[in-house]
Amino acid sequence: MSVDTYRPGTGELVDGRYELTSSLGQGGMAQVWRAREAATGRSVAVKFLRLDSEDLRRLDPYERKAELAVRNARFRREAELLAGLDHPGIPELYGHGSHLGMPYIAMRLVTGVTLRAFLDEHNTLPLAPAVAVAWQVARALACAHTLPVVHRDIKPQNIMIDDDGIPTLLDFGIAKPLRADVTRYTAHGSTLGSRGYQAPEQILEKEPTARTDIYSFGCVLYELLAGRPPFALGEDSGLIDKHLHEDPLPPGVYSAGVPDVLDDLVLRMLDKKPDRRPAIGEVLDVLAPLCPRPGDPEPRPRTHPDPTAPCRRPEDAPLTARPEPAALFTPVPGASDEEWLDAREIERLCDEAESDIAQGKLGDAGNRLVGMTERVREEWGVRRPLVRRVWRLAAERLRQAGDFGSAEPLFQDIVDGLLHGDGPAERAERAVLRLRVAECRLAFGEMEVAIEAVQVVGHMAGGLPSDLAAEVEDERRAVDGQITARLADPEGPDA
Numbered sequence: 001m002s003v004d005t006y007r008p009g010t011g012e013l014v015d016g017r018y019e020l021t022s023s024l025g026q027g028g029m030a031q032v033w034r035a036r037e038a039a040t041g042r043s044v045a046v047k048f049l050r051l052d053s054e055d056l057r058r059l060d061p062y063e064r065k066a067e068l069a070v071r072n073a074r075f076r077r078e079a080e081l082l083a084g085l086d087h088p089g090i091p092e093l094y095g096h097g098s099h100l101g102m103p104y105i106a107m108r109l110v111t112g113v114t115l116r117a118f119l120d121e122h123n124t125l126p127l128a129p130a131v132a133v134a135w136q137v138a139r140a141l142a143c144a145h146t147l148p149v150v151h152r153d154i155k156p157q158n159i160m161i162d163d164d165g166i167p168t169l170l171d172f173g174i175a176k177p178l179r180a181d182v183t184r185y186t187a188h189g190s191t192l193g194s195r196g197y198q199a200p201e202q203i204l205e206k207e208p209t210a211r212t213d214i215y216s217f218g219c220v221l222y223e224l225l226a227g228r229p230p231f232a233l234g235e236d237s238g239l240i241d242k243h244l245h246e247d248p249l250p251p252g253v254y255s256a257g258v259p260d261v262l263d264d265l266v267l268r269m270l271d272k273k274p275d276r277r278p279a280i281g282e283v284l285d286v287l288a289p290l291c292p293r294p295g296d297p298e299p300r301p302r303t304h305p306d307p308t309a310p311c312r313r314p315e316d317a318p319l320t321a322r323p324e325p326a327a328l329f330t331p332v333p334g335a336s337d338e339e340w341l342d343a344r345e346i347e348r349l350c351d352e353a354e355s356d357i358a359q360g361k362l363g364d365a366g367n368r369l370v371g372m373t374e375r376v377r378e379e380w381g382v383r384r385p386l387v388r389r390v391w392r393l394a395a396e397r398l399r400q401a402g403d404f405g406s407a408e409p410l411f412q413d414i415v416d417g418l419l420h421g422d423g424p425a426e427r428a429e430r431a432v433l434r435l436r437v438a439e440c441r442l443a444f445g446e447m448e449v450a451i452e453a454v455q456v457v458g459h460m461a462g463g464l465p466s467d468l469a470a471e472v473e474d475e476r477r478a479v480d481g482q483i484t485a486r487l488a489d490p491e492g493p494d495a
Contacts, residue, residue, distance in 0.1 A: 008033055008048060014099045018046050018106055026050065029071060029173060034109060037094070044094055045109040048102050049075045075103045078172050081149055082107060089140030089168050110168045112305055115220070116156035124227030124255050128292050128299040131262075132307040133159075133167050134221050135287040140169040141217060142280045145210045146405035148178045148444050152208055154216035155197040156223065164316070165309040176208060178445040196233050200244050200272050209445035210405075211274035214283070218269025225258050226251035230270060244272070261286055275449050281409055341379055346372075346386060353393045357400060366397030373410065377418075388418040392433075399436065408440035428468040431460045435475050442482055454480050 008031070012020045018035040024045065025032060035046045049071060059067060082093035082105070091107040098104070115133065119125070125133075137159055144151060151172060158171045199215035202208060222230045230248035231239055251266055252258035265286045271277050278286075292299070292311040299308055309316065349365045356363030369390050376390045395410035415433045419426060438453035454476055461472040 008046075008099075008102075013038070014046055014104060014106075015095075015097050017095065018044060020046065030075075035106070037106075043109045044106050045091070047105045047107065048099075049104070051102065072103060074173060075105070077177075078175065079105050081147075081172050081175055081177065084147060085143055085149070085172075087140050087143040088166060089136055090143060090172075091168060091170065110160045110162055110170065112160050112162035114157055115159035115161060115167065118161055118303075118305075119156055119223060119227075122303050125224060125303075126299050126301070127225075127257055127259075127290070128296075129303055129307045130224040131287055131290045132165075132292055132311050133161070134224055135284070135291045136167045136307065136310065137169060137217070137220070138280060138284050138287060140167075141213060142284060142405070144169075144172075144175070145213070145280050145444065146403060148210060148405060149175050150178055150208050150210055150445065151175050151213050151216075152202070153194055153197075154213055154220060155194045156220060157194075159220070161305045161307055163305055165305045165307045167307060178210065178443060196229055196231070196239060198243065199274070201274060203240055203244060207445055207447055209274055209447075210280065211277045211444075211446065214269050214277045214280065215271075215274075217283070218266055218277075221269065222248065222251050222266050225262060225266065226254040228254060259290065262290070275446060279405075279408070281405070341372075341376060343386060346376065346390065350386070350389050350393055353397060357393065357396050360400070362397070362401055366393060366400075370394040370397055370406075382417050383420060388414060391418055395436065399440065404440040404443040408437055411436040411440065424465050424468055427460060428464055428472050431457045431464075431472045432475050434460075435472075435479050439479050439482065442479070442486070447483065447486060450479065450483055454483065 008014070008020055008023075010020055010022065014020060014035065017038055019038060020033045020035045021043075022034045023031070024034055027050075029050055031048050031050055033046045033048070035044050036042070037044050051068065076096075079093060079096040082091065086092070091110055094106040094108070096103070096105045113121075122129075141151065141154070149172075151169065152174050153171060154169070158169065160168045160170055162168065197216045197219045199208075199212045201212060219230055230251075231242040231246065233239060248267070248270055250258070250263035252260070252263045265278065265283065268276065268278055269283065292308040294312060294314055296308070296312045298306065298312070349369055352365035353363065353369055356366055373391050373394050376387050380387050391410055391414050395407045395414070398404075398407035398410065411433050415430060415437070419430055419433070434453050434457055438450040441453075442450040457472060457476050461469045461476065464472060
């Protein structure tokens with residue numbers, strides 16, 4: 001049997017591990033089956049790469065071979081990405097391989113309804129379930145962005161709400177790791193994403209960034225709040241033009257009771273310029289206070305599934321999302337919440353963390369400082385130099401560990417609120433911190449922001465004493481080198 005004509009069937013044992021029980025559907029590039037894992041008896045989802053799709057048949061042999069190579073590579077990368085993403089809102093990987101020449105991925109089976117079907121049935125949603133869905137999806141997206149990975153196809157059809165009300169972000173088939181060393185799998189000229197949810201830069205075939213997902217997620221959040229998309233799904237050409245050039249009305253225009261803060265958030269998420277959109281951390285900061293709380297009553301009218309249930313009854317469906325940095329680190333001895341912090345102990349930790357960072361070690365002292373940033377600021381204020389030192393070392397520790405999503409807001413907060421004065425030393429530190437922010441943004445593919453920062457810091461260094469200017473210039477060249485490496489990628493900007 002040719003791999004091109006092979007079709008999975010009920011009762012078939014895939015790779016000796018998964019017995020297929022029923023088809024769950026198929027798209028242009030993949031088909032998904034429900035299966036039983038032979039070793040454990042649990043139900044799983046098995047996703048196969050389609051090699052018999054109509055669009056492949058239309059290609060000549062040379063083009064078909066090239067397209068199959070891209071799809072196979074993407075499929076392998078999807079498995080690698082799922083293996084690195086640990087969040088209840090993202091299906092975990094159970095296994096992957098090849099069966100009779102057809103690549104497959106086995107993952108957690110998510111049952112329930114798609115957000116598309118949920119919205120079609122419950123239009124317009126009350127505020128509580130709308131925010132509950134958005135907040136939970138945002139947490140899953142934050143996990144991906146911290147890796148960092150950009151999903152590139154966020155839409156209601158790729159979000160499943162299970163019977164417990166927990167939304168799951170599906171289909172990382174065209175997701176892209178935002179690292180300079182990652183192989184590119186899509187030639188320039190391929191527009192990815194889905195009609196009505198593509199960011200302007202996707203439509204224009206420009207480099208995707210984490211802010212690309214923010215735009216698509218903004219379209220989803222708009223629909224959750226307003227009961228309709230930001231732009232009517234009419235003719236392709238008109239819809240594309242609106243996403244490129246037209247500003248949507250606030251969702252509150254179409255649905256009473258949408259708070260101004262959500263109207264503002266959604267419009268900023270849908271900004272045409274990526275660097276003006278909020279990061280996923282800011283999206284979570286806005287959504288969290290509006291989310292249902294433990295003990296809140298069930299919303300009316302009722303919906304099934306009820307996406308507020310995980311928020312109202314976390315003990316029934318615990319959200320074991322990737323913990324916040326403070327939960328990852330050991331508290332300082334003798335520094336319980338009821339006691340004042342010991343400045344000498346904090347200085348000792350800073351000295352130890354500084355030494356570890358200089359040696360490239362991921363030491364415990366830096367970990368502990370990460371968990372103390374907010375507390376030292378609350379207890380000692382924003383002007384004490386030790387507070388700035390804690391924040392700087394915590395941010396450097398996160399940067400060193402590759403957690404750019406957590407490091408960037410710390411660096412930015414130092415610039416905005418903890419670094420005072422305008423002497424040469426402060427200007428030099430401010431310049432380096434700008435470069436640190438740029439480096440973190442660059443990790444998420446935000447090339448233009450990084451280039452602008454390198455140019456601005458170059459001018460700033462010109463007004464510094466020679467010794468400080470040399471230090472800033474060393475840092476500037478390092479970031480400039482990272483930009484050059486990305487620009488020199490011979491495979492093109494898309495992947």
